[in-house]
Amino acid sequence: METGVLTAFTPWASLGGGVLLGLSTVMLMALLGRIAGISGITAGAFALVPDGKGFLAEGGWRVAFVAGLVAAPMVMGVFGAGEIAQTVPDNLPLMAVAGVLVGLGAGLGSGCTSGHGVCGLARLSPRSLASVLTFMASGAVMVAVLRHGLGG
Amino acid sequence: MRALNGFLSGLLFGIGLVISGMSDPAKVLNFLDVFGTWDPSLAFVMGGASVTAFIGYRIVLRRERPAFEPQFQVPRTSGVDRPLIVGALVFGAGWGLGGFCPGPAWTALPLGAPGTLIFIPAMLIGLWLGRSTKVNALVAGRLNHV
Numbered sequence: 392m393e394t395g396v397l398t399a400f401t402p403w404a405s406l407g408g409g410v411l412l413g414l415s416t417v418m419l420m421a422l423l424g425r426i427a428g429i430s431g432i433t434a435g436a437f438a439l440v441p442d443g444k445g446f447l448a449e450g451g452w453r454v455a456f457v458a459g460l461v462a463a464p465m466v467m468g469v470f471g472a473g474e475i476a477q478t479v480p481d482n483l484p485l486m487a488v489a490g491v492l493v494g495l496g497a498g499l500g501s502g503c504t505s506g507h508g509v510c511g512l513a514r515l516s517p518r519s520l521a522s523v524l525t526f527m528a529s530g531a532v533m534v535a536v537l538r539h540g541l542g543g
Numbered sequence: 544m545r546a547l548n549g550f551l552s553g554l555l556f557g558i559g560l561v562i563s564g565m566s567d568p569a570k571v572l573n574f575l576d577v578f579g580t581w582d583p584s585l586a587f588v589m590g591g592a593s594v595t596a597f598i599g600y601r602i603v604l605r606r607e608r609p610a611f612e613p614q615f616q617v618p619r620t621s622g623v624d625r626p627l628i629v630g631a632l633v634f635g636a637g638w639g640l641g642g643f644c645p646g647p648a649w650t651a652l653p654l655g656a657p658g659t660l661i662f663i664p665a666m667l668i669g670l671w672l673g674r675s676t677k678v679n680a681l682v683a684g685r686l687n688h689v
Contacts, residue, residue, distance in 0.1 A: 395580040396569045402587050408563020409588035413595025415556040417603055422548040424609030424616050427556065429646040434670050452549030459553020460649040463561055466554060475561055478569035479656035480641055486658040490665025491672075492637025493644060498673020500630020501618075504644040505556075507631075508589060513596030514617070521623045522631040527575070529635025534575040537640070 395538060396478045416509055423452060428506020430497035432456050496526070545611055557650040563588040566650045568642025568658075575639050626677055637669075645670075 416427040436453035464475055480486055497503040500522055502511065507526075511519020564570045564584055573582035608614055638644055643651070643662050651659045 395573050395576055397580055398564070398567065398570045398573050398582045398584075400582050401564050401584050405563045405565075405584040405587040406591040408559045408561070408565070409591025410595045411555055411559030411562060412588065412592035413599065415552050415559060416592065416596040417599030418555065419548075419552040420600060420609065420615065421603045421606075422552070422610045422612075423545060424612040424614060426617065427552065429556075429644075429649070430670060433645055433649070433667070434674055437667060437670075452545040455546040455549035456553035456556075457649055459550040459555075460557040460560075460646060461652050462550075463554055463557025463650050464566070464653050467558060467561060472561075475566060475654060476564075477567045477651065477654055477656065479643075479651065479658035480568060481656075481658055483657060483661045486641050486661045487665045489637045489641025489643065490648075490662040491669040492633050492640065493648075493662075494637075494666040494669025494671070495673040496630045496632070496634025496637060496669075497645060498630070498670045498675075499626050499677055500634055500673075501620075501627060501677070503634060503646075504638075505646050509592040509596055512589075512593040513600050515597075516618070516621060518621050518623055518627060522627055525628055525631035526635035526638060529632045530575045530639035531577055531635075533636050533639025534572055535578060538576060538579055 412505075412509055413513075416505075416513070419456075425452075426506055426510045428502045428510060429460070430494070430503040431501075431506055434498065500526075548611060556646065559592070560647050560650045563591075566647045566654075568647070568651075570642075571638070571644075571647070572642040626680070630673065 419425050419427045432453045435450050436457045438450055502519070502522065507519040507522040512523065560566050565588055570582055570584055573580050574585035604615060641658070641662055645666060648659060648662050648666060652663060
């Protein structure tokens with residue numbers, strides 16, 4: 392039976408970080424009038440679905456948004472943030488399958504944890520609530536099977 | 544100007560992910576592990592983010608238009624359909640497997656863990672497959688909602 396790495400419960404840091412996510416979401420709506428859905432932004436940034444419009448004209452801010460996400464740890468480092476604690480599963484075939492499933496599911500389901508989770512819940516969208524409850528249940532079942540179900 | 548706005552929004556989002564602990568897949572997997580090493584932090588992230596966005600959206604969407612675009616682009620579809628649920632089931636399975644969703648995976652990229660470096664290209668392939676499938680189904684008229 393595979394058990395998880397213990398992580399400390401961080402209510403205040405998580406609440407504060409969550410407020411920043413919310414502020415970013417509001418900022419994007421106030422400035423560019425867009426939903427901060429990372430899977431949709433990623434798809435647009437890489438022009439994964441051609442929409443007939445110019446790539447740079449439509450995709451430019453999305454490329455910049457993804458660049459901002461990637462730059463965050465480095466910018467925090469410049470301002471003296473310490474090392475960022477992280478434990479990424481090191482089973483590479485498993486991570487490849489996980490990546491395909493996350494992308495495929497977000498593509499089919501029109502969004503992920505940010506678009507349906509943060510933005511959709513903030514808009515009180517029944518569609519997004521259905522998505523969030525479904526993917527949380529699905530994720531919990533996957534973890535239960537992996538950690539407690541197989542060979543346990 | 545649009546690119547600068549996009550970059551700063553993304554940067555703030557990424558900083559929020561790091562501070563909240565969500566760039567660490569172990570915290571996400573422990574949130575999902577209700578019967579094991581449960582860490583409820585993710586609920587606080589979701590709560591803080593959606594309540595902030597709820598209040599902010601109400602203020603912002605009262606305006607006529609965003610600062611740098613002619614109009615707000617908010618999804619109009621509200622019905623629950625099969626691609627939504629199937630997509631969420633598949634997404635959740637991948638999320639529970641790797642502990643990453645798209646935002647945290649991007650922010651974790653410069654930390655350079657091998658698992659992250661594999662996850663990102665796989666996610667892009669999956670996203671392309673998923674979006675293409677949905678677009679094809681739409682064209683074929685089998686869907687009512689996007």
